[in-house]
Amino acid sequence: MTDGPGPAESALYLAAVRRGGRLRPEDLAPEDRPTLAALVARGLLAPTTSGWTAASPRALGDRLGGELRTRATRLLQRAEHLPDGLAPLALAYDSAQPPGPGNAAPAVRSVHLDGDDAVRGRIAGLIADCREEFLSAQPGPRPVEAMRSHLPRDLALLRRGCTMRTLYQPVAATERPVLEQISLRTGAGAQIRVLAEPYARMMLFDRSTAVIPAGEGSNSAVVLTDPATISFLITRFERDWTRATPAEGHLGPPHPTTVRVGRLLARGLTQRVVAVRLGLSERTVAAHISRLRERYGAQTLFHLGWQMRGAGDA
Structure with a gap:
């Protein structure tokens, strides 16, 4: 209960x-x-x-609070994956609508890709052809091996004068190998920010072509070229970009005590319990929490614990 x-x-x-x-x-x-x-x-x-x-009622309060936070985390995870899961249905619905007055074809123009090789090959071709701007929103953890293998193509894109802006979530900006890959890209001119909110996965090339998932996995995607759809996706990306924080603030390792505070918060403990557990004053713990909130872009203790649930330094 x-x-x-x-x-x-x-x-x-x-x-x-x-x-x-x-x-x-x-x-x-x-x-x-x-x-x-x-x-x-x-x-x-x-x-x-x-x-x-x-x-003591306090023990009950801590237990009930932990159960509620666990339940809320599961709901947030479901909410995070819901848009991607509905994307194929939405695209099918839009494509099936009859043409409007004066239109000779449905509004949404798209190409469906099935299989990892097809998706990766099309993305590689779009990046190679990109000449002005590459925008990318990548929620969730980032596989470091993939980042390493993609580094040469990203650096080549930057060397030919393209701008590159990428959004990550805090869970991706906590592992040291991933941070090293981020640093290599920002050092070459890429702009990378971290947003502690759910957002949709997408890639945008020269504001004319987009690639979005066609399901929850990475083995299918949809390539979109409809101008109205591209404009809508760019607006969503720019909205999220303005709320994100520069990745540079995540590149330095946190203080060991801050790490310990973070680990206890991620387990659902309250600020008071963390202070007692570590033998610190609540004011000191509050200072560490403030640094963690800034690092992870979290507004509440629950939001902070949720963002840190898969973090390497928590």
């Missing part, structure tokens, strides 16, 4: 507290039995040889 005690449970618990933290069988009315069972199930009352004794 992830809800707090109701009025009847609270009243019976307070009655136990007023009796010195103990309840005896003779203190209970018959109608109190279901309420008593609920309090025992919650851990607010513990059975003893002579009755029941009251336990």
Whole structure:
């Protein structure tokens, strides 16, 4: 159960507290039995040889808070993957709509690619043909081996004068090998930012062609060239770009104590519990949390813990 005690449970618990933290069988009315069972199930009352004794509500609060954070994390993960999962259906719907007045064809022009080789080959060709601007939004962890293999093509794109802007999520900017790859690209002129929010995966080439997933995996994609669709995707990318923070702020390793604070937060512990666990003042822990929030772009403790759930330094 992830809800707090109701009025009847609270009243019976307070009655136990007023009796010195103990309840005896003779203190209970018959109608109190279901309420008593609920309090025992919650851990607010513990059975003893002579009755029941009251336990600290703080432990219950920490446990319920952890359960709620876990449930919310699962919901956020589902929300993160939902747009990609619906993309093939949306494209099929748009393509099936009849032409509008004066139009000779449906509004969305697209090419569906199946298989890793087909997707990678088309992307490699689009990057090779790119002459002005390459925009990329890449949520989730980044495979370092793929980044290493793509480094020569990215550097070649930058050397021929193209601008390159890439969005990552915090989970991608915490592993040292990935940070090294980011540094190599930014050192050559690429702009890379980190956004601690869910966003859609996409690649945009010269503001004329886009590649988006056709499903949850990486083995199918859709290539789009419709101007209205491209404009919509660019608007979404620019909106996310303005809310992101430069990757340079993630390149330095955090302080060891900050790392320990982060690990405990990622486990669902509260600021007060973290302070007690590490033997620090709450003010000191708050300072470390402030640095972590800036690093991960998080607004709340829960958001911070969620962003750090797969982070290498947490």
